[in-house]
Amino acid sequence: MIGGMGRWEPNARGRLEQAALALYSEHGFEQTTAAQIAERAGLTERTFFRHYADKREVLFGGAHALEEIFVQTLAGTPDTATPIDAMASTLETVAAFFLERHEFARQRQAVIMANTELRERELIKLASLASALAATLRRRGVKDPAASLTAEAGIAVFKVGFERWVGESGERTLADFLREALDGLKAVAAGE
Amino acid sequence: MIGGMGRWEPNARGRLEQAALALYSEHGFEQTTAAQIAERAGLTERTFFRHYADKREVLFGGAHALEEIFVQTLAGTPDTATPIDAMASTLETVAAFFLERHEFARQRQAVIMANTELRERELIKLASLASALAATLRRRGVKDPAASLTAEAGIAVFKVGFERWVGESGERTLADFLREALDGLKAVAAGE
């Protein structure tokens, strides 16, 4: 079927995500009910929960894609690189993913940081990411605890760099902030 | 009043925490209702929610004390130490806190790791801890992003070391695992 329209408007997930971000921004996460989001998207509450396991998850539709990029990139780095260099190169590549998304990232981050439950969900997504990165490093022959520590360090750098990038409206790219954070971590670990 | 008994049995919080850990261990977190915990503790569901904001929080009664120890110890470290050395010394002190609690930590960790919502709560407690440590470092004159990165690195070391300590039943203390993890992080950051 080409161009044919189904029984319903297409892209239900996209409409739900847009509606949720808008309502969470306007009225706050707690003050927004799942039924309101669904109504704004032209759907019912039941359908909302068919697409997303809970009210929070609707803000994390991109998490799977991010993990894919992280893992694929790390897995594609040359085996000769040290773990930290592989991670540095991965962060460089991942930063490109956000090049056109500064404004979206800003709005989404503002919503998440305003609510504890959403911050919890963000943290477990990052933890899952760290876990996947550690597994990828182990597949490359990195032993534990080095694999876990490299993954955790990479995520820490990503968190700190990302937060600072989102908090500034200047010209510097995410890649700039990630490089700065990684250099900072190396300096700290070296005892400076 | 010394030794006097109130209108009710004392230590309601302690009874709720014990009952919750036992029921979560036996039947799982999701299969346990707040009413069941309260009943086992000789209280009502409403009273449970007066002591704990939600079903998860009852497993984290010690988090405040842990943050206190972390922050007090870090704040008490000599100003001449580098941030990473201050953090290393803090981890050493904090490890003593768990010396007599290996079995309890094991059981609690098993319950938490078995459930996603509980893992989320654990992660936000650690994030709050990292935030407090970063603030303490800033008060000592450490600039950002070094302060945030040192705090995140310290928590990463704590996480990795703690998980490995809990996963082994041998003789090695938590302090041993934390030293090993910190050394591992330094090696990773140095590019080994």
Added chain:
DNA sequence: CGGGACGATGTCAGTTACTGTCATCAACGG
């Protein structure tokens, strides 16, 4: 010693996140 304020608890009704189940109906394949 008496009475009122206090504090922890009980009781009960209510909201909402989330789930299970069945019905609906366009598109698709044969």
Added chain:
DNA sequence: CCGTTGATGACAGTAACTGACATCGTCCCG
């Protein structure tokens, strides 16, 4: 043309949490 499939709607139900008010020992003040 008909049976299957897949996304959705309709509706009832559970349990987490909240607000309002009642209860009743303990404490404090006069």
